Each structure stands twice: as structure tokens, then as C-alpha cells.
Amino acid sequence: MNPVPQKNSGRYDFAFIEDKWQRHWLTQNTFKASEDSARRKYYLLEMFPYPSGKIHMGHVRNYSIGDVIARFKRMQGYNVLHPMGWDAFGLPAENAALKHDTHPAKWTYENIDYMKNQLQRMGFSYDWDRELATCDPEYYRWEQLFFIKMYEKGLVYRKMTTVNWCESCQTVLANEQVIDGQCWRCDNQVLPQDMHGWFFRITDYAEELLAECDNLTGWPEKVLTMQRNWIGKSIGAEIDFPVENTDQVLKIFTTRPDTIFGATFMSLAPEHPLVDLSRHTSQAEQVAQFVSRTKIARKQQKPDEEIEKEGVFIGHYCINPFSGDRIPIYTANFVLMEYGTGAVMAVPAHDQRDFEFARKYNLPVKVVVQPRDKQLDSETLLEAFEDTGVLAASAQFDGLSSAEAKIAITAFAAEQGFGKGMTTYRLRDWGISRQRYWGTPIPMIHCSTCGVQPVPEDDLPVILPADAKPDSSGSSPLHSLESFYKTLCPACGEEARRETDTMDTFVESSWYFARYACPDFTDGPLDRDRVNYWLPVDQYIGGVEHAILHLLYARFFTKVLRDLDYLSTDEPFKNLLTQGMVIKDGAKMSKSKGNVVDPNKLIEEFGADTVRLFSLFAAPPEKDLDWSNKGVEGASRFLNRVHRFVESNREMLTSAPDQQASNLNEKSRALHRKTHQTIRKVTRDLENDFHFNTAIAAVMELVNLLLSLISENAENDIAPAAIKEAVDATLLLLAPMTPHFCSELWEITGHEELLENQSWPTFNPESAKDEEIIVVLQVNGKVRSRLLVSPDIGNDELKELSLLDDKVQKFVGNKPIKKVIVVPKKLVNVVA
Template identity: 60%
Template structure:
């Protein structure tokens, strides 16, 4: 056995063995308890980064550990392969997105295999493959027939840089989630999935996910945004219709003095048309649409507006209310119209002061509080209180008035109690090429017609040239666009929008259960065995994107009969970012560490071990070159431990715990079983790999200490072998290559991945006990039986707490306590 550990040779050897033996390929086995472990699959950007390494190392430890614990573990890998980045990169490189994507997949697959990850590669899939997205198109067709997929004209989020529409969830602080450029509002015909049909179930089932981080649950609850309030109808002065307003503060209705509409509100154009205000309003609307959507929603802009020239009527007071278009009102919240109550809403207050609009106080703080003069206000009073100047409702509390006013409006047909949600339907149309074609045909005779199921997939043509502008070439392809109507047989045209890439990732986890199945999207038997995913691992940034969409899609597929589960992921771990020099690793910050360079320099096991040891999974990991060096040195110590003792270890049988051994060896045996218990519980219950590795390091230190003290003892080698083999097995999920090699060198058959996880013996955990004499002022007053490894501090506490001793020190002042380690305690009073 070589004295120095050679990671390259060892890792290539065992990666080849695992692949030849298909060691991690699994099948359904009703006699074994299943465990489906999944990390969020990567976008094939070209190279894996340290965030990937950390994420996949975490998952691999759990997968290997549970497999050794007897579970039938499914641990697959694939590629989230459609999307704008591939298209943009291909245009820049003057190549085709398909070529760029598949080359990246090949490269990244090799990188992942170099990490020694225990994936079942027989289940690999790429979402850009027609054999995958054909089933996604089938789901679309079925959703269209059920009314869950529909097309409508609406204002959408438009990224001019990416030349496509974005869903609300893909706009972050007013910018595109991909390119970070400003997003504007644009009116277009778009396809939507009716996620709002499932809004109440999506909200309710959050309480049934105890294995999810509370932070993610809170983010989804907030995004769904359920609120209880009232819808109030404000008649237009013209008599032609009304403005609908949702409010949670019906108690302030008597104080509403003007109306604010979102620039995108459909009534804006109608109200200003033909008036002196028309030109001014239209210019303001266009300017508002260019503002960052997130800044408008977060109320970060200076409040501006223009009068439309029209009025509406307050249904309670009968007062005329001027209608303004205001930049702080957005269509995504409520109805896109806000009844402005400047005395009791700060935004309205600032707006009213700016444009010299009336302010009317209708709530005071308490029964005894004076009613402030509007002119004396320096800010709005936004709390609940007692109604004033509110007709028959004066004197009521805000809570009473909300109900009473709504009931009064309802009786007159001017309002009703309403439950409102922030969540809007999912816009899935993308005006880009590299995506799954939407399976719809437009016919002048028959209208909008779904592609017949037997004609799927609608294959994305791969022979089109990519315009440098980023615009999709599909509308320019006569061969793709021209088709015949499946209903009447006349000339027709195909939809040229493609689906949002989040559609592919909303069901891939179910397809992994039967990725080779070609009789339908999902094999009921295999999906029934594996689903749901027992442990999902990925970034917090997907809390209201991928995770919400996946929950929705799972419920849709359940209702179609494809799945038998209500939720896709039972447990969720959101790992922290990898940071270096105080910032998240990124090319723009120049602080990226290349995993390939690290593997070449130190080996995959060292890189994995560092990522697992440096921080708990949910915390940020601060990159440290010294930490990587430390992980490398530790693996070197373990290697030398076996190398230096190989002959004696090979010749001995592991200690079974029955024979009498000296105290030093007994302490090592005890430490071995304590470590088994500690590592098992840290992985199984807490995912605290850092403390598990620390426990293994402590055991290695104790083995080295024993090596110097007990090598002449005839019982030495069996206890030594038990301890060393335990180190190797416990280390194997974290550093599998070196563990495989050492296991084989110790005379064991490969693979260590198939070795049962060790169990601890309760009787071996108990420390050897010793008798301690307790004195008070030098006289014997008691005896204590304590563990041999008791600390001086614990020994002092035990002596002072002993009932016999307490009878001699009661009512006296303890001046000092003298501890003679492992012999006596003398209490001076």
C-alpha cells in the first residue's frame, strides 16, 4: 500500500467500478422501504460551480447513508435544458442552442461523475428532448380542454433585453430574474395556467408540510396573499358603469375623497378619451409603464398622478370623487383601483397634500380622543379606532363598522364581503425559440384548436438560424407555422410562443420515477411506488417560483389521474450559499473557485469533505483555502492510519465487545460506539454533517493516541480494527472514494456502499465508573460513583449536590472546593 494518498488514481478507479457495476441503479422493491432523494436539477450552463458541489454533496451523503441503512434509495439526475440563457449564449457564440446545450450537458455530466455522486444515471433526462416535452404538451392540451389553460389579452411583464414576457414571480425588484434589466408593462395576448383555481388548496396544504422550512412556507403564504375585505362599487358620474374597489378598510369609506387607478387599468383609456386630459393622461400612463414594476409595488417612487377628467360617486356620502391615475397603484393587487382615504392611509395622504385634494377625518384613536382638524395633520392615522362623521355608523369601532357598512352596501347592491388573493394566474407564454412549443393551432374557421393528442409532440425545429436580436425565428419559419386544421382540414397556423421553462421543472421529479416509459407520461405503478419525493434539496431563491409551480402542477396531475399524491415534496432543505471574500461567488465579483481546479489539486473527497464540514447545510459557507487544506490533511491522516498498521489490522478480527481489555482500549471501544451514535443521529435527525465529521476526527485522534500506548497489549489489534473500520464506514458517505479503497485494503469486499451502516451497543456507551471520596473540612462525609471520564467541574457539582454532604454544609459558607482528579473532593466551609 502506497504511503501517500493519491486521490486521482483512487477516484478514477472507484468511479469506473461504480459505473461498470451500475451500483446505484435501483428498481421498485415492495419489500424495502423506499426513499426518494432529489436535488434540484441544474441548468446546463457549461460548468458546475461550488454551489452545485455543495448542494449535490449534501444530497449524496443522505442518499448513501440511507442506502446503507437499508432503504431502497432513488437518487436521479437530469437537466433543466430549455430556456433563454442557452439561446442568448448560443447567439453570442454564433452556434445553435441545441448544440450548445448538449455539449454543456456532456461536460457537466463528466464533472458530476468526477465528484463521485451516487446517481442512478439510467434515469437521466433532458427537458429539451421531445421524448420529455411531448408529455408536457399533452398536459397542456388536457388543461386547455378543462379550462385550466387559456389565452387572454392583458398587461404583462416585458423584458426588452430578453425579448420575452415574464411571469409575476420572475420579476425581482422590478427587474428580470435572468438578466437583471428593468421590466416594463406591455399589453399582449398571452397563454395562462389557471393556478388561481387551486389557490385555496395551495394555501391550506402549507399547514401539512412540517418538513419544510418555516421561511419558505411564510414566503408562499405571503405570495398567495389571502386577505378578507369588501368589494365596493363606486358608480361613475356619467352613469356608464362603476369602478370596483377591494378594501380591507370599509370602515373608512366615509373618508374616501378621490379615486386612484393603476396606469394599466382598462377604464383609464375610456375615462380620458375625448377630454382635455387625454394627451396628458396617455403620456403619464406610458411613463409609468417604464418605471420599475418592483419600485411601484414596493412604494419606492415619488407619488405622482394625473386627473382623468372624470368623477365617480361615493356610495355612502353621495359626494363626487375625482378619478386620478396614480403611479403607486398596480394592477396585480386588488382590482387596480384604490379608494383614496387620505386621513387614514399614508400614501393617499401624501398624494392629497401634493395635489391639494380634500382630507376628511372619519376615525379617531379612542372614545375620549379629540377629532383632529385635517389641516393640522402631519401624517395619516392608519390604526383602527372609533368612527366619527360617518352617518349612522358614527361611534362604532372599526371592526363593527367594517361589517355593518359592508352589510348596508350589500343590501343596496353596491358591495359585498370578499376574499382576495395576491396570487395571479401563471403566464406561461414566452416569445423565445428555445422552449417547448405550445400545442395550439389557429384556424379562421374553427378558431383556437388544440393539437390532437395522437399528433404530439409538436417538435421544435432544430434547423433554424438564430436572429442576433434575440427574437424567436419560429414566426418566420413557414414550414413550422403552416399547418392544417385538425377539425376542418383547411389551412391553419401554429402558435409560435413556447412554454415558460418553469413548466418543464414543475413535473420532472415524477418523470424520474419512470423516465424510460413510452406508453404515457407516467407509469402508474412506478410513480405510485416512488412519489412523493421524500427529501428535496435546493436554493431558497425558488420558494415562490419552482416550488409553488411544482405544487400546483402536482395537484393538476393528481386530478387528471396521473399522480396519487397531493404534494410533491415531503421534506425540503434549502442550503445556504457559498461565499468568498464576504460575497456570493460570481464571475462578476471575480471570486469564483473552479471545482475542476480543486479536484485536480486535492481530489473530489477533499472538496466534498470541506463543503460538508465548513458549515451546517442551511447556513452560508465561507470559502477557505485553509479549510480545504485541513480537509486534505485529515484524509491523509486516515490513509496513513491504515497504511502504518495494515498488517496488524488485516490479521485481526474486529473486537466484539465481550473480552476483557485494558482501560485504554476500553476507552477506545467506548469512543467508537459513541461516535457511531453521534454520527448516525447527526445525519439522520439534523443533517449536521459538520458535527458528524468533527466526531469522526475525534475518534481518529483517539486511535492515534491508543496506537502509542497500547500496541503491546494482545487485545490491541481487534479493538484497533473495530475503531479503524468504523472510521472508514462512517466516513464513506462524505468521502466515498478513499473509503472504498481503504475498505478493500483492509481485506473487505467492495463495495463499502453496500455495507450495512454500523449500529452502536448501548452497553458499550457506558463509561467505566470510579469511586470518589467526599470530605468536608478534611473529614469523610460521603462517597460518589461517577464515570471515569468525569470532569472536575461535574465532580464538584455532584459532591455539593449529594444529600449526605449537604447535611454537613447546610447553613455554612462554602469557602472553596478542592478537587483531586479521580480521587477525592474536599469542601472547605
């Protein structure tokens, strides 16, 4: 029987080395950040994790990318802030607590302990003194203060909305918890229910949030596009249509006021209040049926399903204030109450949806905008003409272009008092009420005499009671915990009820980046000087799944805090990097697919440096990373190769002079040159676009050259100084990526100063300059030969040499040479 192979045989002892340096960094507080106005700051932030239990490969990748940048910037002399914390409130803790019969707080804090240890084992350079957890009252107390300040400023309000309600669980469900119209937990039918909830007036900031997108030049265009679409600004007009035989007015919003003469009916959302007008008409029964049928159908609708356009006449007409036309009012299933005014003027000739609806119900079609190249006929129209054109059948506006008509018609409506220019947004106010336990309590009190009252600032924080915990009913225990909800009204002193809803956890992550600047500050939420020194975040890194909500909310909060005078930046994140997913075997890692890779096992088998190296090497950060176990072995091999070389040349490296001799031999010069070229390449890759994969490839090339020169160098005639220079550069260039490994080898090779105190290496352009360059010779665009020449060669000489070249002559033959193109120092193309 074979002996059990020795663990790590043939490999460097990464376990020892990594433990040694991690201990060192922790005890020396190496990465502690202090404010220093004399130094250039760099705030690097990765999206903090939800403490779900353990770190996954997505975290490993995200935080490896961030750590390289943090360490790189430190070496470049920046004062770097690189904090880490925990997005610690949220529903999973409640579910886990139920499942394991524990308390969400206990579960959360245990996870934090475990995951913190995992992050430390990866060697990430965080300033742990700034660690924060959002479920800590010392954190959320300030969020409650913000809430009250926002309330005082009119940025918080309470209103009734329709929510997804599960009767058996007695709770509100988020949209993503409703699966095919059923509760994710008990499979009961989810019903719409009207409930009170608290809202942040994010729409007040819609315009600024949109406009400022143009200044976010350090963000991916993709994310900005998503944000712009989400805000969804449209410019148009609001027009009043009086309803016949009533004193009611139907307000509509349109982006096409130029088509107003073509309106032949009206479409209301089923929820629109004026739908009730049908009640006293013969249509009453039909309308009521339609409305309830539509509401149910909507809830059961699959996300990508297109429903058939339907509607019913509500028994009333309104008058087009422009034309005096009498138009029937319908309610239709494709009109959304949430957008605009919930009512649409239907112009079948110029809107495809209205066109389909009109054809189905035999409603008139009236062309009022003619294209410039042909004449449309209302009778024979096959589809709506949605482009702009020239107005027709529009009274005094005939002959105007659509653009002119929009302005003229809007102005006319304003003049006559039945309309005005209006801008609407798709963005809705942010509903933050959650009927959950594990979240920040909303600091409000309901008094039957005084109404809603904010908790006085001196009474903050409203602590989430630890003696409650979720039970299987699904209902928040806060609703029934008397010691929590029973309180006194701050206005009249009478008995009152505390708000028992908690805040959406997106609120915590909307300002944590600011708190990192001063996590120990007790006099208020934010210490102005420190916050203003560090903010904005210079580089933010995280998954693209947060491209809309988290980033939009964080931007909103930053502007609110600015207006509340807590900080003075307009935007929180100057540069944004959205890293790709980690996939394996062509699919996202997931338990159900069975392709999950456990970081712990990888660290044990290969060490943290190898895991970091591979996750940086396999793909550029913004692209998806295809995980490959074989690839990890390759990364490990590379580090071992470097380690072996350094170990076996330790004495030479320790004693080699730092100064380069002036008369190096050819091979030494080649190594010296490659060293400087590599520094140049790696510096550029890291500075420009964080393309670590090509940076690492460049270092590998340097190492390959070094090893091949040594192995064929029996005479040992390569200058030790050149070798030392190459090894030092290798260690410095890899330091941000494989910090334990490089620190150890740096020490072994006799440096007295620690690697972590070294500056980023610089290259000498003279040293990096090639002695000889290859110039490609083409005949008629095809490569036929190559010339090895001095880099100082002139174009004339190059041309001359090319024409003398055997291969060139062979392929030119006796054809006349038409022209010769010379790209300096690169290429010659002979056209014959």
C-alpha cells in the same frame, strides 16, 4: 536544481482509488433503484442543473449534501431513489449558439456529456438509468399533453398583456433582462407592448397553495413565509360607486370596509378604463399627459426608488353609496392596475398614502375610526391613523369596533346590492409564452375560421425543428420557419398557423421529479403505480434562489396533475433543505470578482473525496460556506492520516477478531467507548438535521484518540479487536461522505463483503456509557473546581463531596452557606 517533487507524494493514490470505484459502481449498476413495495422507499432529489457548460462549486456542495443523505439512507435499509437529469431548455443555449456559431441542441448535449462526466468523477450515487433531459422530445411531448389537458379543463387561456419589448431585437424581454429601462443586449430603450400570451390559471389554486403551506412542516419557515407573501391573500370587500352623470359603476376593493364613510376621493390606476371618462371634460388634456408620463416613468423606475405621489382629477365624481357623498375621481401614479380592481377608495384619515395625497392636493380628511385612548381631529391630523378602533361619523355603524363594522358594512352592501365580501390575491396567473426558439413548442394551432385549436393528441409531440436556429436578429426563427408554422387546422382541415411561441422553462422543472419515477414509460407521461410508489420526494435539496417561483410552480403542477388523475399526491416535496451559497473572500463566487474555484482542479489536486469532505465539514448545509483552500488541505490531511494508519496496520486489522474480549484494559475500553459514542453522535447528527460538520468533527475525534493511543502505546497492549472496531466504525460512518476512500480501505482491511452493502452501524448504549464523569463545582455561580466521579453517583453524595472540596472551601471562606444546588451528574453550585 531540485528534482520535481513526485506527484501525490506522501498521499494516498486517490486518482487510482476513485477511478476504480467509480468504474465499479457504473458497471455493477450499484445505485439502480427498483420499485419494491415490500421495502420502505426514500426519494432523495437535488435540483437538477442547467447544463451551462461545467459544474460549479454550488453544484458540488448541493450534490455532495444530497449524496451523503442518499448513501446514509441506503445504509439504513431504505429503498432509495436518487436520480439526476438536465434542465436543458433555456435562453443561454441560444446565446451560446450565436456566439460560437453552433446549434443550441449541439451546445446543450455537449455540455450534458461534459457535466455528466464531472458528476461521475465526484462519485455521486445516481441511478443513471433514469437520467432525463428536458429538451428531449420524449420528455417534452408529455408536457405538451399536459398543456392540452389543462386547456381542456380551462386551466390554460390566452390573453393580451403588456410585455417588455425591444424593437431592435424584435423580442420580448424578461424583467431581469431589462436593465435601467434598456435592453441588456443592444441597449435600446425597452417599451411596453401589448401582446397575446398563454397563461396557466395558477390563481385557481391560490387558496390551496396557501392553505397547504401549513402542512409543509418539513420546509424552512423562511421559504413558507416567502410563498405565503407571494400568494398574498387579502380579505375585504368589493364596493360599487356609481359615477355621477353616467351609467358607469366604479368597483373598488378594500380591506378596510370599516373606513368607507371616510372616503373623500377615488384613485384609479392610470391604465384603468374609467380614466377615459376624462375625454369629454376640460381635464382631458391634463389626464392624457399624466397617464403617458406615468407609464414611461414606471418603466424607468429603479427597483428600490420611491416615487412622489401624484395624480390628477379626471373631471368626474362618484357617489359613496353609504353616505351619498359626492367624491372626486382621480387617477394616481401609485395605484396598480394588476391588484384588486385597479381602483381604490381613498381614505386619507386612515391610510398614509391617501393622507399624503390629500394634503398635497388639498382634499378633505375625514376621521371615521377613533382610537380607544384619544380623539382624533380631522383638521389637525398629522398622519393617517391606520390601526383599528371604534367607528365615528359613520351613520348607523357608529360605535361598532372596526372588526364588527367590517362585517356589518359588508353585509349591508350585499343586502343593498352594491357590494359583497371579496378575497384577492397578489399572485397572478402564470404567463408561459416565450418568443424563443430553445423551448417546448406550445401545441396549439391558430385557424382563421375556427380560432385557436389544440393539436390533436395523436399528433404529439410537436417537435422543435432542428433545422432552425437563432440568428442575430434576436427574433425566434420559428416565427419565420414555414415548414414549422404552416399546418392544417385540426377542426376544418384548412390551412392554419401553428403557435410559434415556446413555453417558459419553469414548466419543465415543474414535473420532472415525477417523471424520474418512470422515465422510460412510453404509454403516457406517468406510470401511476411507479409514481405513487416513489412520490412525494422525501427530501428535496437546492438553493434558496428558487424559494418562490420553481417551488410554487412545482406545487401548482402537482395539484393540477393530481386533478388530471395522473398522480395522487397533494404536495411534491415533503422535506426541503435550502443550502447556503458557496462564497469566497466574503463574496459570492463570480468571474467578475475573480474568486471562482474550479472543481476540476480541486479533484485533480486532492481527489473527489477530499472535496466532498471539506464542503460538508466547513459549515452546516443551510448556512453559507466560506471556501478555504487551506481548509481543503486540512480535509486532505485527515484522510491521509487515516490512510497511513490503516496501511501500516493492515495485517493487524485483517487478522483482528471481530469479537471484543470481555476484559479489556483501560485504554482499550476507552477506545471501545469512544467508538460507540461516535456512532451515536454521528447517527444523531445525520438523522436530525443533516449537520455533517459536527458529524465529521466527531469522527475526527475518534481518529485522534485512536492515533494518540497507538503512538503512546509502545507496549502494544491495546486490543486489536478494539482497534478494528474503531477503524471499521470510522469507515462506515464516513462512507456516505467519502465513499471511494472508505470502500477501498474497507476492502484493504480484509472485509469480504463490499462496503456499499453494509448496514449503518449501531451503538451499544452500555458500551457508550462513560465510566467516570466530570462534575463541575461552582461557588456563587463561578466554576471553582471539578470532581471526577462515577456516573451512578447520587445527589446527596455529590453535595457532600462538593462541600469537602478544598477549592470550594477556600472560596466559601467563613460565609454561611445559603443553599446548594445540585444538577444530577452535571454540576453543584454552592451559594454562600
